Amino acid sequence: MLEAIRRLDNAPLALDTETTGLDPFTSKLLLIQLGTEQGNQAVIDVQKTLGTFPELLSEFKTVMEHPQQVFILHNAKFDYKMIKQSLGIELLYLKDTMIAAQLIRAGLQKKGFGLDDLTHDYNLADLSKSVRQTFENHKGPFTDEQIKYAADDVAYLHKLHKVLVLDIVDLKLDSVYNLECEVISVTGDMELNGLHLDFAKWSALEATAKKESLLKKQELDKHFLQHCEKDLFGDPIVNYNSHVQLKPLLEQILGHSIPGTGKEVLERIVHPAVRALLKYREYEKRVTTYGTGFYKEHVHPKTGRIHPTFVQVGGTDSGRYSSREPNAQNIPRDTNYRAAFTAEKGWKIVGADYAGMELVLLAEFSEDPEFKKIFDLGLDAHGHVATMIQDKLVIRKGDKYLDKGIVKVATEDVNADLRPIGKNINFGR
Template identity: 30%
Template sequence: MTKKLVLIDGNSIAYRAFFALPLLNNDKGIHTNAVYGFTMMLMKILEDEKPSHILVAFDAGKTTFRHKTFSEYKGGRQKTPPELSEQFPYIRELLKAFQISSYELENYEADDIIGTLSLKAEQDGFEIKVISGDKDLTQLSSPKTTVGITRKGITDIEEYTPEHIQEKYGLNVDQIIDMKGLMGDNSDNIPGVPGVGEKTAIKLLKQFPTVEELLSSIDQVSGAKLKEKLETYKDQAIMSKQLATIMRDAPVEVQLDGIEYPGYAPDKVIDLFKDLGFQSLLEKVGGDVQTNDEPEVFDDIEFKIVEEVEESIFSNKNAFYVEVLDANYHYSDIIGFSIVNNKGHFYIPTDTALKSSIFKAWAEDESKKKTVYDAKRTEVSLRHHGIHLNGVVFDLLIASYLANPSETIDDIASIAKRYDFSSIQSDDAFYGKGAKRKIPDGKELAEHLVRKALVLEDLEDKLESELEENQQLELYHDLEMPLSFILADMESQGVKVDKDRLLAMGDELKGRLANLEEKIYELAGETFNINSPKQLGVILFDKLGLPAIKKTKTGYSTSADVLEKLESSHEIIEHILLYRQLGKLQSTYIEGLIKFIHPKTSKVHTIFNQALTQTGRLSSIDPNLQNIPIRLEEGRKIRQAFVPSQEGWLIFAADYSQIELRVLAHISSDEKLIEAFNEGMDIHTKTAMDVFHVTREEVTSNMRRHAKAVNFGIVYGISDYGLSQSLKISRKEASQFIERYLESYPGVKDYMDDIVKDAKLKGFVSTLMHRRRYLPEITSRNFNLRSFAERTAMNTPIQGSAADIIKKAMIDMAARLKKEGLQAKLLLQVHDELIFEAPPEEIEVLKEIVPDVMEHAADLKVPLKVDYSYGPTWFDAK
């Protein structure tokens, strides 16, 4: 069997991935685009190459032996963006999960590790594949070693063999370093011979095989200027060749038999993917989970399957669990109940419970105290059967989330595991996954649900004590618990969607798409499949002759970033971009929303995730109503389909104005920020005045735009790289802008310094309402992990406090609507916005009480400000 070694240039691939993909964040605020791209590449390599041995090499530091030859080697490189730096530890975690060896060597580069190991492997009869984004490594190509170089994408690889190098350059592999010696390399700051580019270098090397032979035969070179340059920069050319030459006998301690690839560890990969939020990749590894055919053996427990509900099974205090198998409980039914109390352990089959008036009376009895898991889900599920849940005193899901929001909560078992309560299987293990998912028979199901109720009983006191110790009981009892039932009301109420209007929009979009098709065909001079990148590439680059910016294995790249760069080159491009945008609206938001219209209610019933984000913000899924596109006019129009549930009613929308900046002013006590808000100034204009040192009249729209970007960027811990990308300016300009901002607002600068110091002492940061976010990495010796934690420390109290304030406003608003005896209902929360439906006669009251309640949800050093609007649809209410 052929031994195959894959060697990966870790730093190069990570950089490629970072710059090839847009900045992505998971729900913990960690940037993940480099890790995601690296993962995509890794999985493709493992699938395509099926290596017997594999290693990822990393650069050990900024200084290498080459700096002794040339101190400016790799000089001039911009500092690694912190958004990338923070991802390297996760890339290393990824490699551990995949059981792939990694290695770095002080004073040497990854190239030297790869060069040394590839030579050893050749001598040992291996087939070798090298993967990098750096063409320097093509010098390692040989009959046994293929060098794959990533192009502009991350998984698009050009393979360099000796034959390919000959075909591409007309040179032998050995001449790659000579070519580099002559032309230099800007990315590594290798000078080469000024004025000699790739074409000239290749031409010279076809005449003179090496740099040395060329320099000894300068008199035979044609062209006086070229001769002069070669004569002047002789020593530099020799040095450049040396710098470009990869060392193949570096003191690498790794042995080939120590980097065998045993296959990845599925459980670890799945856990990491969940942690990073790689949902689409989870599906690719989920089927490969190695499960033990032998079921876990737990201590026996006694339980009773209830055949007829009697009052005698209930107590004054009960652990009560309701099982709904599907994640979307609006479309799934209850499959069983369990109750654990001082009278015993009980499983109640669904039909038995729901047909019982005794069960209904107990569930609705406020005096019968209940400990549950996910009160919101429990309440909504029971409501489908005409039962309202009362008497909830503890919710394990919410308590666990508040105690440590960084922990992923999949089910009760994941919480139990954290607290060493191991006598319970995870739902995936019990029910199976995917096509293998099924509900076991009554007795097995009964035991599983009873074990869940036992966890509720066992962990309540432990979690309650933990919250008390953390000063979070008020946050738990007064904010999150009441909010659960308000969210249950909102989810059950749902939002009416005018299906006919959506269908009409869909037809209109289809018509526009058809017209765009005709226009594109006309400009192309022929019909073709616009959705086929291959066919589109042929039209754009072969037929119309547009410059090909990026190529893939299958042809030309027609990705959005490529087309945007070509927009001014030909009229067809703007039509293609619009065609794609409208196509996505049609498939994702028109057809996608229609899919979620409930057949019984004609409404969409989104699920608000209350225990997911580390900042405390709510998120929305199935469908995500917080993410309906509004930048494109056609996207905004989708909101026209969201209408009141009753004829003649109106939609009323109210949102906080710049709440996070107001929270920043309060927390930082910055005098200028406080003054600006208290005087009702436009904060972005004020920032532009302070940063650019101009009067209000001198502030241009561009100045205000820059000020707005840095204002909101500061809230989210933006770096010079992030700001440069946002404003399309250089990192140097962005860095200067941030410096000027912090000079203008010293209170903000002091807050940032102080909160980091405080976090290092405590290990966590808190919101105004004591919501915590733990930051164990803030004292890490790893610079990247520490830097990310420091930025998180700065922005979490701001974002989290804003999230707490709007949650408080929702609770106060529900109470006020009830007090006023209004019919108006709260339908949605979209970040800083609350959306209601109400009869027209109540609008004047809402105009008074909604801002009043929202603006008094918190007592800050600056006023909270709320804007509102209303109309017959959500679209009209904005």
């Protein structure tokens, strides 16, 4: 088989794997399937071959890591991680039919990107995935049905990739597709490496959040209790986590109707009761979502690290990365929470960010002199716009602002609760 691959002279190979599960740290790599454009497939029993004979694994690694070898996969990141974690083989040049399909239908379709979905949509084959579950916790020899199932997973990848690339080129997305393919391995490595979370720091933050939540509830009581119904003992009845109960109470306090009690609605309202409610919710979320339960749920027992799933394409309509289990892109902005994610001894974390990229582009294309000045001077865009609207300084501690034409750095928050007004204006909400 290795000699046959060499004779192909680095022609693209379809590739897939079968595993006992989805976790690269605890699941076993059972089969590796390779397929040629000419319609030949090879199914490798990993445990009986590569897992048994080190010299064979070494030779296989050399062939698979050839710098010109192209692999066509479906959901390539998964197979990349499984092969790297199980065998130490790092695939270098990947093409992904799932990413291609997601780019073509970006913003229009959230589901239906499985290999069986796409081979059906493009009239290539009707693949059944019912055999897949038989690989879970598999032991012993493989059945003919399992081997055929595995081979079929690479039998149509070449044809599927060709028709998808035609659509990609037609939509002038070829440069985008190539870029996405280049970062498949980077994304896979991000997930394998994971994040180190300092438990002591994280636990201390939960204790602080509980105290702050209690203080904010007491502040809320001053605004709401006088408007609440009473129980049989004359005590006010209010649940600050109930949107149904809060809406009429807020309308009574504000003196006008509101469409709802969601964050996007409340951030537009300037009122002390609303500000207190938003702060209460912020600290409650820190307790319930980012407490010690977060650590226990998401830290992997084998690695001691958090391994989020990063979604390159398809997670958002805009094409931005998203993440889940947990959502590592939604950690509280508070620097104390970010600081709890630490580098282990001997390592450092290096951060880089296109700060406010959308607004920078808007300022550049609009050629608005006031808007361009914000970014030329490094000011806080939302705070500056809110300052212009409110005619009073709105700034957060550490951000830059203008004082009589001189750029200064704020040493404390000043009317920072009004900053969302500027943010809503900037993003046209």
